[in-house]
Amino acid sequence: MIAEIGLAALWLAAALAALQLVAGALAVRGGAGSEIAALIRPAAVVQGALASVSFVMLLWVFAVTDLSVKLVAANSHSMKPMVFKLAGAWGNHEGSMLLWVTVMALAGGLIALVERRLPERTMHATLAAQGFVGLGFYAFLLLSSNPFERLALPAAEGMGLNPLLQDIGLAFHPPTLYFGYVGLSIAFSFAVGALITRQVTPEFARAMRPWVLGAWVFLTLGITAGSYWAYYELGWGGWWFWDPVENASLMPWLAATALLHSAGVLAARDALRAWTIMLGVVAFSMSMMGTFLVRSGILTSVHAFAVDPERGTFILALLALYIGGALLLFALRAGTISEGERFSVTSREGALVFNNVMLSAILAIVLMGTLYPLLTEAFDTRVSVGPPYFNPVGAIFVVPMLIVMAVGPLLRWRRDSFERIGREAALVAAIILAALVLVSIIGDVAILPLLSLALAAALAVGSLLPLKGRNLRLLPIATWGMVIAHFGIAVALFGMASERAFSKERLAAVMPGEAAQVGPWTVTLEAVEPVAGPNWTAIEGRMSARYRDGDPTTIAPQARSFWTPPQETTESALITRWNGQLYAVMGDQAAGGRWQVRLWWKPFVTFIWYGGMLVALGGVLALIGRVLSDLKRRSVTRRIAERKAETP
Amino acid sequence: MSAMKAKHQRLVLILLALVALVGAGLLAAYALRNQASYFYLPEQIRDNPPAVGQAIRLGGMVETGSLKTQPDGVTINFVVTGRDRSRVPVRFAGIAPDLFVEGSGVVAEGRLGPEGTFVADNLLAKHDENYMPRELEGMSEDQARTMAEDTTVGLK
Known part of the structure; x- marks a missing residue:
């Protein structure tokens, strides 16, 4: 019933x-x-x-x-x-x-x-x-x-449910991500609505922006949570695999980030009209394409539930109908949307246009890398595209974007000059150089993590510069949102770079009672015991881990065997300190009663997810700020209308 | 801003955006040709080996009796076999997937070493009853048949 x-x-x-x-x-x-x-x-x-x-x-x-x-x-x-x-x-x-x-x-x-x-x-x-x-x-x-x-x-x-999914992460990660994915449908419908009635105005952008912000916050949280989930659940110690399904969530985020910023320009300055509409269409199109990739069975991954060609064709048809239809409407109507206000290249708008173009280029690179294996498969060549492609090629556009991001918010709307922000720009450049030199002296760090560390430092300072010389109590909430979100990007970037540059890994086969060293940690395998849960049994390694000369902490990573359906998973164990995480995985029994253990010391890896949360918090603050100022504006216009009615 | 430039601002912006996007596309296309990691079968490694150090994936069957664990307890050596008695020795240091056993299919990610041994960074074996590395689908028919029996238990 x-x-x-x-x-x-x-x-x-x-x-x-x-x-x-x-x-x-x-x-x-x-x-x-x-x-x-x-x-x-x-x-x-x-x-x-x-x-x-x-x-x-x-x-x-x-x-x-x-x-x-x-x-x-x-x-x-x-x-x-x-x-x-x-x-x-x-x-x-x-x-x-x-x-x-x-x-x-x-x-x-x-x-x-x-x-x-x-x-x-x-x-x-x-x-x-x-x-x-x-x-x-x-x-x-x-x-x-x-x-x-x-x-x-x-x-x-x-x-039974796939054991990899039997984790508390499943309760939060998909709904959060879906609120983000599908929330972007609002931006899509707004864009289509405005194209139909040809009313692309600053009021339109102000109406659309909170909805985009809301979806974007959920998307940010969903990606952050998904990354942490993959990190501890899959037991590989990685936090981003450039898996097509991860890319499917990253692409709408990139488009939505660009949309947020261009909607800001449209709302404040009545420029970038057609471009904002275009991004509204693209953002949700990327969401739908993610669904197509994940749900059609084209990909095999933990995210692809069922391989069913009929469903794939159905979603592909929907995709063609909606994306094709919206783009066709755009092509027919874009010419009739009159050009917005003009601006000088050195201006807030100029910096935001640069940001938008870079984000779009990154989106194009991720999109091509994700679709390329599908394309070559049609010609019977099987390839996989991974970090050797995404990291360096993406960096070519990420690096300039981050540099402009560090100084862009200091520029004024409409027209400004580089001389006015010369001191701040010099400061940012000096931090980049100093960090490059400093990190190179400390250790042998590869070029990308090195650049990322330097840019993270510069962006952390640069993102706070808009606060300089302002009364912090009078600062609009939305400005706080921007500052915190940008700062969060710097924090996350620092975490990523530090993880890449300074992680220590140790793979060892030890007898119970023996110890293994990894970075500043000494980990002793105390005992190996069988344990049982509601629908699984496991081999549990009881370990005591000691950071330098500190007190030992007990951790217990498991190798679990589920029986409905039958599957093995590794349950990693983590010790979180302010300056990083110890990550322990239990392996198989080796010869002579020894047990394989895999240990990582990942300095500041947690900053990746703290950063992600800060970015989302920035989005929430911006949303609150926008909604409050909108309510205020509405009550003011109402009062003016009332006063007019009283004095005829 | 000069009047000329202001007049054509929209056009200039569109052109700049197009240049950046086309540039990104060309760059991506170029990088993909070089950086995509290609899938090799043991007979392809024998007949037409990839450059030493190039990231590739190797897929085949783990030869029965070839799996040996080194004294350190974490390094394993085994041989991946393909068609026409082609064999590729593989070395892997790490925790092997739970369903990695002799006589079943495997995809190894890594690179060919100078001495002809394939050094794997990662092994993909049957992941659960539904998951099979996609590359294994493209193996020769007799291999695929054997492998299907080994690796697709429970799959409709």
């Missing part, structure tokens, strides 16, 4: 999306039938509610492990802990697509409910576009990936 309610709610939500599209189209066209416009906003809100009902019903069948539902039987198990039963609802293809459309419907409902700044006609076009995009994904779910399908005969027991 529960599953049927979920399915019915999903069909109704799809019908409302169709209504939203038709009513929106009629309203935008005007003339007869345009009174239907009153239905658009309620339709969007109810659609969001119905999709949520459907998703809650899916959670329900997973919570009670209803084994007559095919999806539950295939992906869950009655003996799993409750948190993984619930999280398992989206740890599979159908469930994750339902999460996708639910977030999309909620986003549409939310803009229908609270967005009052857009001209009504643009709003109708936007909601129609949101309904149109939603409709395709409803069709995909209902026609080829029904999450509520029943089995003719209920299964006796579920097949």
